[in-house]
Amino acid sequence: xxxxxxxxxxxxxxxxxxxxxxxxxxxxxxxxxxxxxxxxxxxxxxxxxxxxxxxxxxxxxxxxxxxxxxxxxxxxxxxxxxxxxxxxxxxxxxxxxxxxxxxxxxxxxxxxxxxxxxxxxxxxxxxxxxxxxxxxxxxxxxxxxxxxxxxxxxxxxxxxxxxxxxxxxxxxxxxxxxxxxxxxxxxxxxxxxxxxxxxxxxxxxxxxxxxxxxxxxxxxxxxxxxxxxxxxxxxxxxxxxxxxxxxxxxxxxxxxxxxxxxxxxxxxxxxxxxxxxxxxxxxxxxxxxxxxxxxxxxxxxxxxxxxxxxxxxxxxxxxxxxxxxxxxxxxxxxxxx
Amino acid sequence: xxxxxxxxxxxxxxxxxxxxxxxxxxxxxxxxxxxxxxxxxxxxxxxxxxxxxxxxxxxxxxxxxxxxxxxxxxxxxxxxxxxxxxxxxxxxxxxxxxxxxxxxxxxxxxxxxxxxxxxxxxxxxxxxxxxxxxxxxxxxxxxxxxxxxxxxxxxxxxxxxxxxxxxxxxxxxxxxxxxxxxxxxxxxxxxxxxxxxxxxxxxxxxxxxxxxxxxxxxxxxxxxxxxxxxxxxxxxxxxxxxxxxxxxxxxxxxxxxxxxxxxxxxxxxxxxxxxxxxxxxxxxxxxxxxxxxxxxxxxxxxxxxxxxxxxxxxxxxxxxxxxxxxxxxxxxxxxxxxxxxxxxxxxxxxxxxxxxxxxxxxxxxxxxxxxxxxxxxxxxxxxxxxxxxxxxxxxxxxxxxxxxxxxxxxxxxxxxxxxxxxxxxxxx
Amino acid sequence: xxxxxxxxxxxxxxxxxxxxxxxxxxxxxxxxxxxxxxxxxxxxxxxxxxxxxxxxxxxxxxxxxxxxxxxxxxxxxxxxxxxxxxxxxxxxxxxxxxxxxxxxxxxxxxxxxxxxxxxxxxxxxxxxxxxxxxxxxxxxxxxxxxxxxxxxxxxxxxxxxxxxxxxxxxxxxxxxxxxxxxxxxxxxxxx
Numbered sequence: 001x002x003x004x005x006x007x008x009x010x011x012x013x014x015x016x017x018x019x020x021x022x023x024x025x026x027x028x029x030x031x032x033x034x035x036x037x038x039x040x041x042x043x044x045x046x047x048x049x050x051x052x053x054x055x056x057x058x059x060x061x062x063x064x065x066x067x068x069x070x071x072x073x074x075x076x077x078x079x080x081x082x083x084x085x086x087x088x089x090x091x092x093x094x095x096x097x098x099x100x101x102x103x104x105x106x107x108x109x110x111x112x113x114x115x116x117x118x119x120x121x122x123x124x125x126x127x128x129x130x131x132x133x134x135x136x137x138x139x140x141x142x143x144x145x146x147x148x149x150x151x152x153x154x155x156x157x158x159x160x161x162x163x164x165x166x167x168x169x170x171x172x173x174x175x176x177x178x179x180x181x182x183x184x185x186x187x188x189x190x191x192x193x194x195x196x197x198x199x200x201x202x203x204x205x206x207x208x209x210x211x212x213x214x215x216x217x218x219x220x221x222x223x224x225x226x227x228x229x230x231x232x233x234x235x236x237x238x239x240x241x242x243x244x245x246x247x248x249x250x251x252x253x254x255x256x257x258x259x260x261x262x263x264x265x266x267x268x269x270x271x272x273x274x275x276x277x278x279x280x281x282x283x284x285x286x287x288x289x290x291x292x293x294x295x296x297x298x299x300x301x302x303x304x305x306x307x308x309x310x311x312x313x314x315x316x317x318x319x320x321x322x323x324x325x326x327x328x329x330x331x332x333x334x335x336x337x
Numbered sequence: 338x339x340x341x342x343x344x345x346x347x348x349x350x351x352x353x354x355x356x357x358x359x360x361x362x363x364x365x366x367x368x369x370x371x372x373x374x375x376x377x378x379x380x381x382x383x384x385x386x387x388x389x390x391x392x393x394x395x396x397x398x399x400x401x402x403x404x405x406x407x408x409x410x411x412x413x414x415x416x417x418x419x420x421x422x423x424x425x426x427x428x429x430x431x432x433x434x435x436x437x438x439x440x441x442x443x444x445x446x447x448x449x450x451x452x453x454x455x456x457x458x459x460x461x462x463x464x465x466x467x468x469x470x471x472x473x474x475x476x477x478x479x480x481x482x483x484x485x486x487x488x489x490x491x492x493x494x495x496x497x498x499x500x501x502x503x504x505x506x507x508x509x510x511x512x513x514x515x516x517x518x519x520x521x522x523x524x525x526x527x528x529x530x531x532x533x534x535x536x537x538x539x540x541x542x543x544x545x546x547x548x549x550x551x552x553x554x555x556x557x558x559x560x561x562x563x564x565x566x567x568x569x570x571x572x573x574x575x576x577x578x579x580x581x582x583x584x585x586x587x588x589x590x591x592x593x594x595x596x597x598x599x600x601x602x603x604x605x606x607x608x609x610x611x612x613x614x615x616x617x618x619x620x621x622x623x624x625x626x627x628x629x630x631x632x633x634x635x636x637x638x639x640x641x642x643x644x645x646x647x648x649x650x651x652x653x654x655x656x657x658x659x660x661x662x663x664x665x666x667x668x669x670x671x672x673x674x675x676x677x678x679x680x681x682x683x684x685x686x687x688x689x690x691x692x693x694x695x696x697x698x699x700x701x702x703x704x705x706x707x708x709x710x711x712x713x714x715x716x717x718x719x720x721x722x723x724x725x726x727x728x729x730x731x732x733x734x735x736x737x738x739x740x741x742x743x744x745x746x747x748x749x750x751x752x753x754x755x756x757x758x759x760x761x762x763x764x765x
Numbered sequence: 766x767x768x769x770x771x772x773x774x775x776x777x778x779x780x781x782x783x784x785x786x787x788x789x790x791x792x793x794x795x796x797x798x799x800x801x802x803x804x805x806x807x808x809x810x811x812x813x814x815x816x817x818x819x820x821x822x823x824x825x826x827x828x829x830x831x832x833x834x835x836x837x838x839x840x841x842x843x844x845x846x847x848x849x850x851x852x853x854x855x856x857x858x859x860x861x862x863x864x865x866x867x868x869x870x871x872x873x874x875x876x877x878x879x880x881x882x883x884x885x886x887x888x889x890x891x892x893x894x895x896x897x898x899x900x901x902x903x904x905x906x907x908x909x910x911x912x913x914x915x916x917x918x919x920x921x922x923x924x925x926x927x928x929x930x931x932x933x934x935x936x937x938x939x940x941x942x943x944x945x946x947x948x949x950x951x952x953x954x955x956x
Contacts, residue, residue, distance in 0.1 A: 018853065021854075022853065022854050025838070025854040025855075025856065025857070026854075028857060032891060032892055033891075033892070033893065034890075034891040034892070037841045037842070037891070038841070038842060038887065039841040039846065307841070307854075308851050311841070311846055311851035312846055312848075312849050312851035312852075313847050313848055313850065314850045315851070
């Protein structure tokens, strides 16, 4: 049984659909006069944020509070962490306080994995974004948004995203959102295409279960959803692209490009948007853009994840990281024990 | 001094012979030897090698005595069958003056477990800007002949050129840590399929290969010799092979861990696998084995890099790079090279004793096992099989990637100029 | 409850019995709710929802008016959440006009410990403020653990704790029946 949510790649198709279906019920709570459920009463959840991320933190906090969990927010800035305390010491301090779950955001890829597997703590670990590795709840809320828009709110129940064509555009190299989405969307049966300048595509991407294109205009007419990723201006200084203007011209989404998408297709963005860079205001404010929905859906998804991991005496989500699909070079072939 | 009779040892893996040590030297090698009053070591089934020589060890003293000292590091060396180690210069303070190298040299003498030959820094403070006083270090009591900024690359082509030229005056050699710094900013592991998936900053093979290519061409141009530290990629092997075919005076080393481990292990995010240069792919590992077998790579060097527990008991990004290696090197080489049929025990003696001693000019080490030679010897039980237990290490640090892994071979005895430093696996 | 149980179980109500019982309950509701003008039926998933829909149909026959019917999932209000893995959630569907000021009739298949109804009352609390809440069940098997009783009971069925009561409905199970069986292990309760 999976106790933690570290990577979108850990989820089976059935797990993912269960989370999406559960989130659909959780979403109904938002429509009620009292937006609260007693489900996690007496459970303590720590939001352990080593990186600033107000939106992810408040989304988790809203989800935790709607499920009646006791919430502790721990932000590394100004805490003992910035005075050199290690992740291990911080984790053990929290453990001593008897927390049931740790929602962790960390700048180092793999920190949540290490926290969950180090034996430092017993609490469930939920990855709220680690370095350039994974951000599984973001991928889940994106899939949830796509299923609602492309399949249907009620008709989508129990369904995956089989055959849906999803295009992810932007800084793939530095994006945990892209990695998580590729993993989850593949699991859910969608066809993913990554579009970026070659400098922003990682070496090794050829092993990912997706296509890669450098030509946005060719891909747009064949997309049911187009996800624009934030592109930080600082990347320009490291020569990932020549100028902001050239980036927007080649890889930005404006009204003219959006018109080339099929009529039903949606535009997504994990936020925060850099208007004028990867997306124009016209697109960002259009009806086809789901940014605000994604934020609302984030709370529902996080409620679902918290409920399924913490709501019972054991988690309801199975753990089947597909190790068997990987090449077995962990130890060399002549190495037999 | 007393006499020691080693009976029935397979000298360099050959037919059983007896070896008589008298005082500091080998008195006789033959069959049916006897000597009155000699301590007899029964060596049935064991392999006798010259004491191993490690051209690349981090002893951490001065400055990081929490991870290793000259004493604990030389004890670890004796446990691993070594009689001579070259101590890298990236200490605190950096070994970039005659004073620091003499201190390390003196500590080595005092330890008595293993000869310690300090390596001098190429540039002041390892900063790559200004040549250190290479001549002064050479002329010091430590007699430094190997210079390296290891841990950092001498990336400035002019500084590298000057260093290569300058050490010719006294027959020194520059050992390059080949890592193009701009291509490895933020690097955490080998750049490839696994790094793409794990979201860890990539350390591309080309960052190593481009520096090696540049440096062999520089060495050719100025007529110097150059040594390449811890070669880790198949591409580096091809460049060195090409350079040697052109007659360039280049030597190269490979670490035991790059002969065995791959970047697939990083999937565990266990910092024990974090090392510089990083673990590469299976293809690289196979190319390195082949190159060591055919002599393209000259030697095995451990890059023994001790780190305290807290520097590895953390998230990957915060962890220190490096692995201890002195006490497992021979086992890994037996496993990857001897047991696979790629190298004979005589070949092991060449790659781990004769040639490193020649490159580093370690007098009295890496000599033939024959009468009249200094009695620097090590005795190995190749039939042994057992799991690696870091708790039993003589090193102060435990950051081994082999914990619990079953490896063949065990060093049972080590003699440093006739004095037993290790007997039946126990330090003396 | 698996098929093995139902194989050895004895039917205590058959299809026609269930239809008759529901008709009676519908009449009782109309009578006690004075024409059932402000009644909202909320079924507790899974089978309570089908029973509520059937009751609504009968009430519409009697009164000639559309009766609001919905569902109330109580999973996240259960007091035994920590004793099992999390369950998949069922649908909560509150009719459009809500429940404020109305007479809510909760509908469930079996009344046993009363804990489900306790959870349902808590859930209702978060949704609105009804004028009154009543309870209709197909079977009351006794063994209450909380001070809760039903307003409308299809059949009182005295049981021992070693027995199981299983309601089958055509919508879910392909046939209508109430089955009484024996359980080798300790009772887990139907709800």
